[in-house]
Amino acid sequence: MNSNTILKGAFVAFCLIGMLVLPAAAAPAGQGTTAHAVDQGLKDDLWANHQQYRLQLFDMNVQRATSVISILNKYGIDTTACTSTLSTISGKRPALETALANKDLKGLKTVNDNLRTLWQQFRTEMRGAIRDHYGKKAAGTTATADLAAATV
Numbered sequence: 290m291n292s293n294t295i296l297k298g299a300f301v302a303f304c305l306i307g308m309l310v311l312p313a314a315a316a317p318a319g320q321g322t323t324a325h326a327v328d329q330g331l332k333d334d335l336w337a338n339h340q341q342y343r344l345q346l347f348d349m350n351v352q353r354a355t356s357v358i359s360i361l362n363k364y365g366i367d368t369t370a371c372t373s374t375l376s377t378i379s380g381k382r383p384a385l386e387t388a389l390a391n392k393d394l395k396g397l398k399t400v401n402d403n404l405r406t407l408w409q410q411f412r413t414e415m416r417g418a419i420r421d422h423y424g425k426k427a428a429g430t431t432a433t434a435d436l437a438a439a440t441v
Contacts (some may be wrong), residue, residue, distance in 0.1 A: 340389040366422040370414040
């Protein structure tokens with residue numbers, strides 16, 4: 290055997306030993322594979338932060354949707370369906386607040402799923418209202434132009 294082969298073999302052996310020893314050396318002494326416990330105060334503070342900003346985000350989204358409805362009304366677009374859906378969304382705030390206050394992850398998931406569906410419905414209704422409003426106007430304009438062309 291030449292010296293290159295011996296060095297390569299020693300290097301591979303060193304790497305194999307390192308792969309076996311390093312994970313064991315990195316484990317905390319006396320605890321084996323158990324995880325460290327996270328400070329309960331840290332968990333509580335992070336949850337309170339999440340709760341505060343989640344409710345602020347909800348309120349901001351409702352406020353923005355209310356503003357959009359006002360703008361659509363200003364231009365004569367029928368927002369009856371949008372307003373109804375937004376009212377349903379606003380009614381979900383107490384359930385969201387309760388789930389957050391109780392740290393009820395299952396309840397929070399349910400509320401979030403309902404809100405996601407309602408917000409999608411709101412967006413669809415809003416776009417539909419705009420489309421209906423301008424679609425009718427465009428159709429009326431086209432019919433009027435066709436009538437004018439036919440009479441000439």
